[in-house]
Amino acid sequence: MGSPPRPSYVIAISAYISWTVWFLFGHIRDFIRDVFWASKARKDYAPIRQSYEDFYTRRVFYRLHDCFNRPIASAPSAWVDVLHRTPVNEDKPLELTGDQSKVLNLSSYNYLGFAASDEYCTPRVLDTLDRLGWGACCSRSEAGTTDKHVELEETVAEFLGVEAAITFPMGFATNAFNIPVIVGKGCLIISDSLNHASIVNGSRGSGAKIKVFKHDNMTHLEQILRTSIAEGQPRTRRPWKKILIIVEGIYSMEGEICSNLKTIVALKKKYKAYLFLDEAHSIGAIGETGRGATEHAGVNPRDVDVMMGTFTKSFGSCGGYIGGSKQLIKCIRNHCPAHLHATSMSPPAAEQVISALRLIMNKAGNGRGPQKIRTLRDNSNYVRKRLIDLGLEVLGDFDSPVMPVMIYNPGKLALFSRLCFRDGVAVVMVGFPATTLVNSRTRLCISAAHTKEDLDYALEVIEDVADQLVMRYRPKDHKKERKVRSAASHMMKAKAGG
Amino acid sequence: MAVSRTVSEARVNKNTNWLNAEGAWLWYLGLIALTWLALSSFMDAGLAWTYVHLFHGAVTFYLMHWTKGSPIAEDQGVWDSHTFWEQLDDEEQGTRNRKFFAVVPLVLFLLATHGSDFRQQPLLLNLVVVVVLLVAKTPAMHGVRLFGINKY
Numbered sequence: 016m017g018s019p020p021r022p023s024y025v026i027a028i029s030a031y032i033s034w035t036v037w038f039l040f041g042h043i044r045d046f047i048r049d050v051f052w053a054s055k056a057r058k059d060y061a062p063i064r065q066s067y068e069d070f071y072t073r074r075v076f077y078r079l080h081d082c083f084n085r086p087i088a089s090a091p092s093a094w095v096d097v098l099h100r101t102p103v104n105e106d107k108p109l110e111l112t113g114d115q116s117k118v119l120n121l122s123s124y125n126y127l128g129f130a131a132s133d134e135y136c137t138p139r140v141l142d143t144l145d146r147l148g149w150g151a152c153c154s155r156s157e158a159g160t161t162d163k164h165v166e167l168e169e170t171v172a173e174f175l176g177v178e179a180a181i182t183f184p185m186g187f188a189t190n191a192f193n194i195p196v197i198v199g200k201g202c203l204i205i206s207d208s209l210n211h212a213s214i215v216n217g218s219r220g221s222g223a224k225i226k227v228f229k230h231d232n233m234t235h236l237e238q239i240l241r242t243s244i245a246e247g248q249p250r251t252r253r254p255w256k257k258i259l260i261i262v263e264g265i266y267s268m269e270g271e272i273c274s275n276l277k278t279i280v281a282l283k284k285k286y287k288a289y290l291f292l293d294e295a296h297s298i299g300a301i302g303e304t305g306r307g308a309t310e311h312a313g314v315n316p317r318d319v320d321v322m323m324g325t326f327t328k329s330f331g332s333c334g335g336y337i338g339g340s341k342q343l344i345k346c347i348r349n350h351c352p353a354h355l356h357a358t359s360m361s362p363p364a365a366e367q368v369i370s371a372l373r374l375i376m377n378k379a380g381n382g383r384g385p386q387k388i389r390t391l392r393d394n395s396n397y398v399r400k401r402l403i404d405l406g407l408e409v410l411g412d413f414d415s416p417v418m419p420v421m422i423y424n425p426g427k428l429a430l431f432s433r434l435c436f437r438d439g440v441a442v443v444m445v446g447f448p449a450t451t452l453v454n455s456r457t458r459l460c461i462s463a464a465h466t467k468e469d470l471d472y473a474l475e476v477i478e479d480v481a482d483q484l485v486m487r488y489r490p491k492d493h494k495k496e497r498k499v500r501s502a503a504s505h506m507m508k509a510k511a512g513g
Numbered sequence: 514m515a516v517s518r519t520v521s522e523a524r525v526n527k528n529t530n531w532l533n534a535e536g537a538w539l540w541y542l543g544l545i546a547l548t549w550l551a552l553s554s555f556m557d558a559g560l561a562w563t564y565v566h567l568f569h570g571a572v573t574f575y576l577m578h579w580t581k582g583s584p585i586a587e588d589q590g591v592w593d594s595h596t597f598w599e600q601l602d603d604e605e606q607g608t609r610n611r612k613f614f615a616v617v618p619l620v621l622f623l624l625a626t627h628g629s630d631f632r633q634q635p636l637l638l639n640l641v642v643v644v645v646l647l648v649a650k651t652p653a654m655h656g657v658r659l660f661g662i663n664k665y
Binding site: 021022024027028031035067068069070071072208212215227228229230235447448451452453454 | 523525527530531534535536537539540543544580581582583584585586587590593
């Protein structure tokens with residue numbers, strides 16, 4: 016069972032020292048600002064932002080905002096051109112200096128390498144661009160449905176192994192606008208504690224009661240199911256109209272694959288609940304043929320009531336989809352505002368997905384698509400093994416292309432990003448509030464487009480930076496060592512019905 | 514599986530759930546101990562406890578019972594009218610965190626009053642501070658704003 020990363024007391028205390036210093040200086044600066052610089056707020060108007068709401072952005076984020084939002088000047092494939100900016104100067108915007116450098120890209124979600132030009136996909140995308148134009152200029156329900164959109168939905172349904180599918184131009188909006196269509200007031204959502212902001216957003220907007228279960232903890236999930244069904248709705252005690260369990264295929268902050276999918280399906284059948292699986296990061300990236308978490312866990316896709324995913328990560332496009340029964344898709348088509356009123360997906364973007372899917376399903380390209388999946392898996396496992404050998408604390412399972420490496424101390428976060436960038440590797444680092452206070456980390460995303468030389472270079476740079484920052488937190492005591500799930504032992508568990 | 518009347522929820526308020534993590538309590542106690550050490554370097558160690566108690570009272574009252582809201586932008590202001598104490602543990606009373614934070618001012622009060630002779634310390638001030646802090650932490654005061662102070 017995956018346990019959350021637990022730093023040793025010394026590391027935790029050092030992280031708290033960092034946060035206290037930050038907090039203290041932030042409050043001192045706020046105090047000076049309030050006393051010496053008269054408020055420029057309009058008289059008699061309520062302030063637009065409560066000052067405490069903004070505190071984190073003003074006093075913490077702006078100290079390291081040169082590590083975020085770096086502008087790029089090329090397609091984000093294995094190597095990417097990044098533009099340089101002036102150094103941090105309080106909260107003033109950063110200016111471009113005119114320089115740029117080509118760096119190894121470990122930050123883009125480019126799992127299958129479709130972010131760059133592809134010999135099969137790109138000509139077809141350009142043809143569609145010529146024929147259908149750049150923008151659909153209308154919503155799907157009016158004049159925005161082209162033959163490409165229909166073909167896309169059919170291809171997605173075929174790929175997933177579900178009855179029907181519907182696609183949307185934005186992945187976040189797919190969750191945010193479809194969860195309110197599926198559940199409403201009087202329903203119950205049981206969501207994993209580490210679910211993405213889009214799911215939280217959609218759940219809050221639906222009006223359903225939300226209960227959160229401890230990450231990947233099947234005992235807690237069953238406990239919540241039993242208690243909720245027995246107690247019914249709050250106050251009225253009426254039975255719930257619907258119970259929806261929401262989990263993700265790969266949790267991108269942990270790099271963990273939802274391996275308990277079989278148990279969740281068994282639970283949902285036992286308690287007659289529905290299952291919503293968000294495969295934003297796992298579709299195309301895991302599974303023997305890239306079919307995602309269901310294939311990886313050995314679950315029949317028809318058992319998952321709502322299969323959601325995005326095209327951003329593995330297919331080099333944009334947008335999201337929902338797959339499920341014909342009834343469900345018909346209901347969504349008639350009720351979802353993202354379908355009825357939002358502009359439809361750009362036709363070339365749709366064609367990119369169609370071509371990528373055809374490659375992966377091996378309907379074109381002579382086995383190049385399945386080769387990409389194998390390369391991705393091999394690259395991921397290679398990098399993960401090497402990082403573990405380096406002594407870094409890497410989270411997640413083997414076979415997952417996302418690998419968060421723990422940094423814990425927020426003071427080191429910005430340094431890690433800047434040092435790696437200076438040495439030619441672009442990484443993403445994540446801190447509070449996306450993670451807890453002490454669990455700051457960097458998240459590496461491996462791609463099928465990376466060659467072994469690229470990965471060796473990246474590992475060299477990371478080892479060098481890890482030495483400078485003292486980041487080798489992997490517990491050396493084998494009794495304390497967290498079990499690293501290997502692909503083999505996982506498959507054995509899956510066969511045994513675990 | 515133990516039968517429980519209410520199900521323990523996973524804590525999701527990022528402003529407060531860091532207190533459940535490793536080392537948070539230890540850090541808090543460490544800060545108090547450091548303050549006492551710093552103060553005892555230039556005054557009587559027993560009297561230093563009084564000043565630690567008063568300083569701790571002022572700081573924790575401001576941070577836990579006065580400042581409202583949460584710096585987490587994605588919560589979109591759901592906690593804007595709640596103080597830190599009210600947000601703690603998803604508004605559930607009687608949790609381990611709440612017990613710990615209620616015991617600390619009490620222990621500091623005991624250390625302050627026993628640390629030096631009653632005539633040398635501002636005993637009434639010590640008593641007022643501890644009573645104010647403990648009353649603020651009782652479940653009955655959840656969401657209560659006396660005389661409308663600090664309501665908005």
